[in-house]
Amino acid sequence: xxxxxxxxxxxxxxxxxxxxxxxxxxxxxxxxxxxxxxxxxxxxxxxxxxxxxxxxxxxxxxxxxxxxxxxxxxxxxxxxxxxxxxxxxxxxxxxxxxxxxxxxxxxxxxxxxxxxxxxxxxxxxxxxxxxxxxxxxxxxxxxxxxxxxxxxxxxxxxxxxxxxxxxxxxxxxxxxxxxxxxxxxxxxxxxxxxxxxxxxxxxxxxxxxxxxxxxxxxxxxxxxxxxxxxxxxxxxxxxxxxxxxxxxxxxxxxxxxxxxxxxxxxxxxxxxxxxxxxxxxxxxxxxxxxxxxxxxxxxxxxxxxxxxxxxxxxxxxxxxxxxxxxxxxxxxxxxxxxxxxxxxxxxxxxxxxxxxxxxxxxxxxxxxxxxxxxxxxxxxxxxxx
Numbered sequence: 001x002x003x004x005x006x007x008x009x010x011x012x013x014x015x016x017x018x019x020x021x022x023x024x025x026x027x028x029x030x031x032x033x034x035x036x037x038x039x040x041x042x043x044x045x046x047x048x049x050x051x052x053x054x055x056x057x058x059x060x061x062x063x064x065x066x067x068x069x070x071x072x073x074x075x076x077x078x079x080x081x082x083x084x085x086x087x088x089x090x091x092x093x094x095x096x097x098x099x100x101x102x103x104x105x106x107x108x109x110x111x112x113x114x115x116x117x118x119x120x121x122x123x124x125x126x127x128x129x130x131x132x133x134x135x136x137x138x139x140x141x142x143x144x145x146x147x148x149x150x151x152x153x154x155x156x157x158x159x160x161x162x163x164x165x166x167x168x169x170x171x172x173x174x175x176x177x178x179x180x181x182x183x184x185x186x187x188x189x190x191x192x193x194x195x196x197x198x199x200x201x202x203x204x205x206x207x208x209x210x211x212x213x214x215x216x217x218x219x220x221x222x223x224x225x226x227x228x229x230x231x232x233x234x235x236x237x238x239x240x241x242x243x244x245x246x247x248x249x250x251x252x253x254x255x256x257x258x259x260x261x262x263x264x265x266x267x268x269x270x271x272x273x274x275x276x277x278x279x280x281x282x283x284x285x286x287x288x289x290x291x292x293x294x295x296x297x298x299x300x301x302x303x304x305x306x307x308x309x310x311x312x313x314x315x316x317x318x319x320x321x322x323x324x325x326x327x328x329x330x331x332x333x334x335x336x337x338x339x340x341x342x343x344x345x346x347x348x349x350x351x352x353x354x355x356x357x358x359x360x361x362x363x364x365x366x367x368x369x370x371x372x373x374x375x376x377x378x379x380x381x382x383x384x385x
Contacts, residue, residue: 003167008072008083010064010143017060020256020294024055027257038275039233040266046276050264051257053283054156057216067107070114074143075167076161080152081145083107084136084164089118091130095197095384096170097376098161098188101349102179102203103241103302104263105363106142106292108285112369117376124370128384129377131174138180140301142292146341147301151324153312154183162193171195176378178202178364180305187318191327198352199325200379202364202372204339205320212343230336234269239264241306249300252293259299260290262298271360272334279336280367321347328353330372334361353379 032044070085085107088094097117101109110133117131137144139152141159161184165173172195177185184201189199208216210223216224240248252259267277267286277286293299312318327348331338333356336367341354355375360368 002076002295005073005075005167008074008143010067010072012060012064015337019311021055023256024051024140025050027255030256036264038268040180042261042268044320046268046278047257047261047264050260050286054256054260054287057287057342058284060291062284063291065333066288072143076166077163078156080139080147080160082139082160082164083143085114086132086168087114087118088132089130091127093128093384094118094130094132095380096165096168096173097131097135097380098173098175098185099137100161100177100181100184101141102177102181102183103138103141103305104266104289105179105181106289108288108292109363111285112366113373113376115363116369116373120377123373125373125377127160129381131376131380134168134170135167136161137292138184138302138305139336140304141298146296146298146345147304148251148310150304150308152305152371153309154180154318155204155312157184157192157222158187161188162191162196163355165193165195171266172197173196174200174383176202176376178199179362180309183309183318186320186323189221189323189327190319192325196325197199198328198350198380198383200328200330200353200376202330202332202375203335203337203362204329204344204347205337206339206347207317208343211346212346217340220343223340227312227337230270231298234336234382237266238306241303241311243307245303245307248298249303252299253297256290256294259294260287262299263290263293267363269298270334270336272332272361272367281363311350323348324350326350326352326383328365328375329355330375331356332360332362332364332368332371334355334359335364336362352382 033040120129175185273280357371365372
């Protein structure tokens with residue numbers, strides 16, 4: 001197996017873009033929802049508006065140029081090509097920081113925080129807050145390779161990420177994640193690979209104990225209610241992808257609007273947007289993310305992360321807690337699953353930062369980039385020396 005790290009230049013063919021346009025123009029849309037809210041999923045009018053923008057105004061070459069401009073690379077780990085962004089700071093003592101996205105995110109989830117992290121002086125920070133950022137695409141996502149065997153769960157991904165950071169020559173580094181990226185980052189914290197100084201999370205995978213639920217204060221009760229609402233009303237996609245990823249993938253791989261609606265529903269449900277993602281994200285930002293699933297035909301391979309990780313969890317919960325890894329946590333109010341400070345302190349023995357943000361949801365780095373950056377800076381400020 002090669003250990004080489006090679007530049008990766010993205011150049012989607014005109015034929016692939018033309019085929020996408022043809023599929024969009026030939027879309028057969030479903031009948032309209034029978035409710036006034038989004039409880040049945042994305043509204044027909046919203047998806048038709050997205051389709052019209054996709055056909056008439058969206059420019060993939062702009063997104064392609066953005067990705068190429070960041071600096072893209074590829075290296076083979078555990079038999080799989082791993083795609084990643086690597087953006088270096090001009091500051092000599094910048095700390096390497098591994099950022100991991102989840103589903104339905106992508107490396108572009110961090111587009112608004114890359115420059116503030118890399119060049120803090122230009123964005124209200126201090127030179128000593130600088131990071132070199134490394135942002136890999138999860139296996140089966142974006143332009144990373146698609147596994148041809150089962151078993152790429154969060155533990156295997158965490159091991160691959162540790163290999164990546166070692167291969168890049170990172171002697172001391174930090175890790176950050178949300179969604180499945182948080183699970184991978186928590187696993188890294190448990191593994192404590194050489195050089196990992198600490199972690200930052202904007203989502204925490206946990207289950208309150210019976211005692212915690214019985215003694216919950218008002219804020220914690222609201223957190224429990226939110227988590228229950230997610231589990232009962234909003235988690236259908238996770239149940240499908242965790243049990244029958246291949247079945248749903250036939251529809252998503254064949255229809256760009258099917259893929260779009262499957263992803264749009266998450267932006268709708270878990271962002272701080274009152275059911276209207278376009279009030280928080282631009283149409284282009286939403287479509288950029290969707291394109292990183294459509295163009296590499298990653299519907300099945302990305303969904304299998306749920307199947308692989310949930311299969312692994314059937315033998316018991318991941319060994320996240322108690323964690324002795326220095327940890328910072330940023331809690332965003334519209335994140336469906338949130339953790340209180342005292343519940344966090346019971347699980348993280350070295351909680352170096354905890355803050356509840358005034359706004360924002362599941363896609364924190366896109367929704368509230370300054371708050372996200374502030375939390376990352378605060379977490380690692382004491383862990384650099």
